[in-house]
Amino acid sequence: MTRRLLIECGAAQTRAAFLVGDEPMHFWFGPARGDENLPAPPQAGDLFAGRVRSVSKSLGGAFIDIGAERDGFLPFRKNEKPLSEGAQIIVMARRPSIGGKGAVLRIAADEDLHDGLIEQARKFGVGELGRSNDAAVMAFCVCGLDRGGDFEILVSDNASKRALEDWSNDTHAKIEPERFERYLIDEAIEEMFGQRITLENGAELIFHETEAGVLIDIDSAAAAGRASLAINDKINESAVRRMLLEIQRRQIGGRVIVDFVPPANAATRTRLADSVKAGLKSFARSRFGKLSADGLCDFTLARTSRSHLEHATERAGAGWPVPGRRFTRDWLAKAAIRRLERALGARASARLRLIVGPEIADYLEGERPQWADRLKQKFGARFSIERSALMEPRDHDLAE
Numbered sequence: 001m002t003r004r005l006l007i008e009c010g011a012a013q014t015r016a017a018f019l020v021g022d023e024p025m026h027f028w029f030g031p032a033r034g035d036e037n038l039p040a041p042p043q044a045g046d047l048f049a050g051r052v053r054s055v056s057k058s059l060g061g062a063f064i065d066i067g068a069e070r071d072g073f074l075p076f077r078k079n080e081k082p083l084s085e086g087a088q089i090i091v092m093a094r095r096p097s098i099g100g101k102g103a104v105l106r107i108a109a110d111e112d113l114h115d116g117l118i119e120q121a122r123k124f125g126v127g128e129l130g131r132s133n134d135a136a137v138m139a140f141c142v143c144g145l146d147r148g149g150d151f152e153i154l155v156s157d158n159a160s161k162r163a164l165e166d167w168s169n170d171t172h173a174k175i176e177p178e179r180f181e182r183y184l185i186d187e188a189i190e191e192m193f194g195q196r197i198t199l200e201n202g203a204e205l206i207f208h209e210t211e212a213g214v215l216i217d218i219d220s221a222a223a224a225g226r227a228s229l230a231i232n233d234k235i236n237e238s239a240v241r242r243m244l245l246e247i248q249r250r251q252i253g254g255r256v257i258v259d260f261v262p263p264a265n266a267a268t269r270t271r272l273a274d275s276v277k278a279g280l281k282s283f284a285r286s287r288f289g290k291l292s293a294d295g296l297c298d299f300t301l302a303r304t305s306r307s308h309l310e311h312a313t314e315r316a317g318a319g320w321p322v323p324g325r326r327f328t329r330d331w332l333a334k335a336a337i338r339r340l341e342r343a344l345g346a347r348a349s350a351r352l353r354l355i356v357g358p359e360i361a362d363y364l365e366g367e368r369p370q371w372a373d374r375l376k377q378k379f380g381a382r383f384s385i386e387r388s389a390l391m392e393p394r395d396h397d398l399a400e
Helices: 115-124 135-143 158-167 185-193 221-226 229-250 266-280 308-312 329-346 358-366 369-379
Strands: 003-009 013-020 023-031 047-056 061-065 072-075 088-095 104-107 127-129 152-155 196-198 204-209 214-219 254-259 287-291 296-301 313-315 325-327 352-356 383-387 396-399
Touching (some): 003 135, 003 158, 013 329, 023 229, 047 115, 088 115, 115 127, 152 158, 185 229, 204 229, 229 308, 308 313, 329 358, 329 369, 329 383, 369 383
Parallel strands (some): 072 104, 214 254, 352 383
Antiparallel strands (some): 003 013, 013 023, 061 072, 088 104, 196 204, 204 214, 287 296, 313 325, 352 396
């Protein structure tokens, strides 16, 4: 089956999708080319030059300034020499920053370091070390490199192609400007953010993401008219396949609780448990817990990064992608710029107006003016970005 990595390098954001056949299996969202050095939340495996801000004997660790929005926490190991406040160290993130908590750290081992990183740490004082200087390469490394085997690489422009091939002589990419549209990636991303996924038999998967873990409910209400224990088992079989795909797409990690519909008997419960265990083998460092007689199942996945919901949304009131969260200004501003960029590329002679609400206008003008500058370099001055006090604060629209 054909495997493809699609990389879209836009003026405001780099996006990647890994496909098996025509099925998107994995998404990645990163900075635009040119924005690679903007601050980003720590992910597992990132290296940082840090400075000890404070030591907490009661918590058994130290808070480390790593140049991120929140200090990281470094737990002390038994019989380890205590750190002094103000000391400079090189640390690696073990777990990402989640919600209001900073990243969990460990002191970097000798094998994690080389002379270049050590010299970089001396110059930085605090900050991330060794980050790639090209977003297209970052997308390839995160979304493609750990997939293994051969796959086709499709990129949006010649600059991205050159960056990948300069990075590695063994990497060869093809230019296909409309690859995201061709494979319906935007629709798959929109579905990935949805709380409810409808299965072929009418049942639903319902995702409840929290900082403590994820609850997945199998709702068979739509199939209730023909409900039976045999139907329950078929619902569970289809739910496992789609659940594992969605966990991968949504980048879910940590403790997962699944409420399956009750299995018909002990034999079908064993088959259901075996099916979940088999699917979890494709996830690194997963651990299956148990499956109860009434269908309640738990397992744990490695928490190496924020989920896509955590990446794209923030805490808020009801009525957003899921209750209690809404898309961030950054995410919505990127969507607005992407829509303008695509329209400018598709309509060579059009003069377009991107009309944005006050919050998006403030963000584009005050924090990300480089995005409009990149569009001007690429398409000239045949567009404008206009503030509208009559529009909802985070909305946008496109007009001629």
